[in-house]
Amino acid sequence: MPRVRDIEDGRWEREFPLRSVIRDDGSADPADVALPDDQAVDLFRWMVLSREVDERMVQLQRQGRIAFYIGAIGEEATVLGTVAGMEQRDWLFPSYREHAGALFRGMPLVTFVCDLLGNAGDRMLGHQMPCHEAWAAGRFVSISAPIATQVPQAVGAAWAARIRGDDMVALTWFGEGATSANDFHTGANFAGVHKIPVLMVCRNNGWAISVPRELQTASETIAQKAIAYGIHGERVDGNDLLAVHAATRRARARASAGQGPTLLECVTYRVEGHSTSDDPRAYRGAEEVDAWKARDPILRLGRYLSWKKLVSPEEVEGFRVEARERVRRAVEEAEAFAAKPALETLFEGVYAEPLWQQREQLEELRAAVAADPRVANPR
Amino acid sequence: MPRVRDIEDGRWEREFPLRSVIRDDGSADPADVALPDDQAVDLFRWMVLSREVDERMVQLQRQGRIAFYIGAIGEEATVLGTVAGMEQRDWLFPSYREHAGALFRGMPLVTFVCDLLGNAGDRMLGHQMPCHEAWAAGRFVSISAPIATQVPQAVGAAWAARIRGDDMVALTWFGEGATSANDFHTGANFAGVHKIPVLMVCRNNGWAISVPRELQTASETIAQKAIAYGIHGERVDGNDLLAVHAATRRARARASAGQGPTLLECVTYRVEGHSTSDDPRAYRGAEEVDAWKARDPILRLGRYLSWKKLVSPEEVEGFRVEARERVRRAVEEAEAFAAKPALETLFEGVYAEPLWQQREQLEELRAAVAADPRVANPR
Amino acid sequence: MPTMNIIQAVNDALRLEMRRDRDVVVLGEDVGKFGGVFRASQGLQEEFGKDRVIDTPLAESGVIGTAIGMALYGLKPVPEIQFADFIFPAMDQILSEVAKYRYRSGGQYTCPMVIRTPYGGGIRGGHYHSQSPEAHFIHTAGLKVVVPSNPHDAKGLLTSAIRDPDPVLFFEPKRVYRAAKGEVPEGEVLVPIGKAKVTREGRHVTLIAWGAMWHEADQAAREAAALGIEAEVLDLRSLQPLDVDAIVASVLKTGRAVVVHEAPRTCGFGAEIAALIQERCFLSLEAPVTRVTGFDTPFPYTLESEYLPRAPRILKAIREVVAF
């Protein structure tokens, strides 16, 4: 795994060792394995689905059927290992790659695709760009673009739960780039002072668009940033689902027991471009990417499952086919909705009830559309 | 010295030991002493002056002759030890208690008092509230009220100097409360990534208005926050001028040699209220204050000077009398200026040249004053 | 009926709402043990405990950021920003998050809260303790903006704001925090958000003001009366939603309007009001809508009397508008 330039001879890497469970050959020390076999298989299927979704959506974007996509290829173990390690009642504060978390929490795939299309079936009423979904029924909080804003929000939600006496631990995901942002700092600091039951998961995927991790921070690990806030920090192999899941369980238990927040660094890699708008060849070489592709988290868990004889290669292929079919059907169903939500949705949800401006402006817009249909058509 | 609640059995206090030089009885290990005797005496006189200024200005405020004052009583060793440890060409980015730094860098005392009065002699043209001075001739940068904004600015100035090839190390002061602010975080992080020659001095004086240090951050020391940024951190007894000065010299040398920034925590205490607007009895007890008064930095250096037989009690008294007289004269001279700067100064310095708005509005104001003199008089 | 000043009225409203609704929590810098630097939350931590009256670390973005999470979860946070001038570190959380949660989630999430903050000049605070940043928030769809001018409205509007389903910026006029005294009923007081108040009737010109400047407008109106000019005075109270009907009704009657605010003129809320009036009362206007405002400079220190749009400048504008 590429190392960052050390500032103190790897001291902090030793203090925050990179924990993993699955060895390269797929074997694991049974003492390290806490995840029941059926769950391991289940999460493998989720990872396969996540990958299928991401790949297909990028295709749709290339075909001009959706405008934008940002996914988690290569980071599936980090996303699914963490979400699966939490309780259903726990709230999730995503950044923008954790769509698998929304699906895991019950967002229908077709609803997700409608969001990407921003069409009449979009739960977000076409208000947000693709990949900024919310799914309240699954306590998957609304995705925002401004980096790291969700971190203090997760702290606040967990705080509220504690005030109410609820055993709820909030989880928030963010990238290593986000640790440079203001809100990572305040979130972690507030959580530390008040021992808030929150799990701060850093997907350290090596890059923030074109900015490599060593231009993001001089700290040798992300986990050591916990020291600044008097909170617990840990570093885990983010491509090892068993390791991520175990670390999440530990952190959740700590939080729930009143021992405060954890900063969990999951070391992983953004295998693709930042998003469909990006071309990573402009700033990084193929060797690095290839090295990481060999460490693919799905292959990794797959090797474990076959080492444990839990799935056969045919079954794996079956999962893939099944996932592909689910995605195909979801796209088909989603594309059957009208391309646009109704005109009045433009003004819905600004306030609980529209103010006079919104009402007047809707009338103004209706009149404009009536006068000239080009108002509703992009050039 | 009151300890904060430890989170890991004092581990970080041991990693970042509180360095001091002057023992309680005034003695010091000669091996620890780097400051020449004449400079020690000189800095003692500066500390006495600083104290006299602060005490007198608080009096003036109570008498209604100035509207507001915020000083550094009890924190003189931190302010003067650091500024004296820098080179004259180094830039200073103050918070709002380091007036002694401005004076040390050559701001005339009368100019300082004019600033407090906001009168016709005010170098800031009456634009800023008291204690927000700037003194460019001494590279003492303009004081701002919003907390911690100066931190990334100091980093930027030091960066600029390095780009130009100048051996300039920027120093910035801030309180421990400021370490919670966004700009502390970004400043330290940028400095770390780019190894900027900057010295970040935290005056950890235990309180941020009414908020005690343990409600500010759960980190056991402030110095350990350096770990989050991969930079050097150090902790020093902020009431021990020799210790502060030595730490500053070390940090400056590191920075100047390209070894990057230092976060220097000076452990001290805000003996008085936050400012003349504050009444600390509402939130803290007298015992704590008394304990710290016994650790007064001026007494401390005084004991050292007398242990070393550098000054007699009479000389100390002489310094005080002399300082008092300087302050008295400065106030007298300052109060001789007209109470208000000219009307047009209201519009000066918004832009390099006034835009049409400022010109029109000045005319509008002149007309209004002409029409009704009450325009220029508060009720 | 007890007599209160604005701080007492705010304190009273907070206390009553906290008693009424366990979900109401107060957070901010120095608000707990100390009771706030202006003492608006005095005694609340004693009564409601540290869980509900929270001293936070020094970071406005954290105050608002955590308040959002609390609100999402179902609490009703009332964060305090110590001075309105210090709201800018929280700007991203307010403009990008608080204002947009309901919209961007298609109504699935919402984070109603009341951001209380003292604003305005006249206390010798210089430009970091005197600003009036309301225009930034009025320009941001999704936020409501409320400014009381007196203790009764402070209590009634704050109570309404706490019960409002939308996020509210609640600007408190610190210049008259203690000076504006008045009778305030004990127990529940509700003043609806979105309704201006005609505090003085007149037929020659409409004065539009809010907060501390309402007092100046009122003073100017009294002085104008002595000159035979009958000014109608509107205390807007709520800037967003704006009571445009009240403004239009008055201007249709008087044909003239003077808007007063402390913030710099350019792109201040006075511009919006002027734009609205000329859009809606065009044929009834007898003179341009005139703005008496802070100047286009940072808020000064020494010359703040000159800077503030006080009664003498308002009176001058009234006379010019009437003579137009």
Next chain:
Amino acid sequence: MPTMNIIQAVNDALRLEMRRDRDVVVLGEDVGKFGGVFRASQGLQEEFGKDRVIDTPLAESGVIGTAIGMALYGLKPVPEIQFADFIFPAMDQILSEVAKYRYRSGGQYTCPMVIRTPYGGGIRGGHYHSQSPEAHFIHTAGLKVVVPSNPHDAKGLLTSAIRDPDPVLFFEPKRVYRAAKGEVPEGEVLVPIGKAKVTREGRHVTLIAWGAMWHEADQAAREAAALGIEAEVLDLRSLQPLDVDAIVASVLKTGRAVVVHEAPRTCGFGAEIAALIQERCFLSLEAPVTRVTGFDTPFPYTLESEYLPRAPRILKAIREVVAF
């Protein structure tokens, strides 16, 4: 003369100014090796090195905060904010610091810089990649605000901005980043800040626009011409300082004005322009100044064509104003 699009023109201006003045440095997220997500700084790091074209960590407050320090020391920083929507984390550094340094230090310190940022909608970016936050900065004394609509002005205004003694917010219309092409002289091009351009003469109504919306106004003017309405079109180019004389001269001639902008209507810059026009052209106005703007909602995703004040809506307003 070479033909360029706006990105190329910006790149050209940066390159020439960096060659001319060693103190000019560029910093921001992704601006270095990658050359910026819109590629406006492409090739600059190769030519000028990592010391002068700096990839920063992900923190806008740090980008602006360190740029301030550089400017204080004497460099001329040109920080980039990747999208104008992400300027809010830097709001405190911009409004409290950049805007006030000269004033608060009595002219001892100043931090001129050019904050470049792509703004505006029409690229399917939703509300975090489409906003037009200019009003916040126009409302803040101490800042200049410039918005080019075409490659020539982009080069000429950016060059002027870099040489300006005051801090400048330089908003680039990303919707026409590549679509707006035109001839741009090689070598130095200077367009003065503070001067609007009459891009089309007319006598029935004045259209006031800037940036991407200038193209819509121009289109509407062409369509109006076909209906016999002669619209005069002003490309403001500089919003602060505003060329109020050019606006007044045109409106005194036409008696009618339509202002177009993408930002939400309430408290947008259109309000200020309307207020100024009615203050200065009161007796010449034949109809209310009319605003065709974004609506008072967050910027939407799917219905952005409906939201944006494009030519058809402008044309409708022109017809209504002329028929008033």
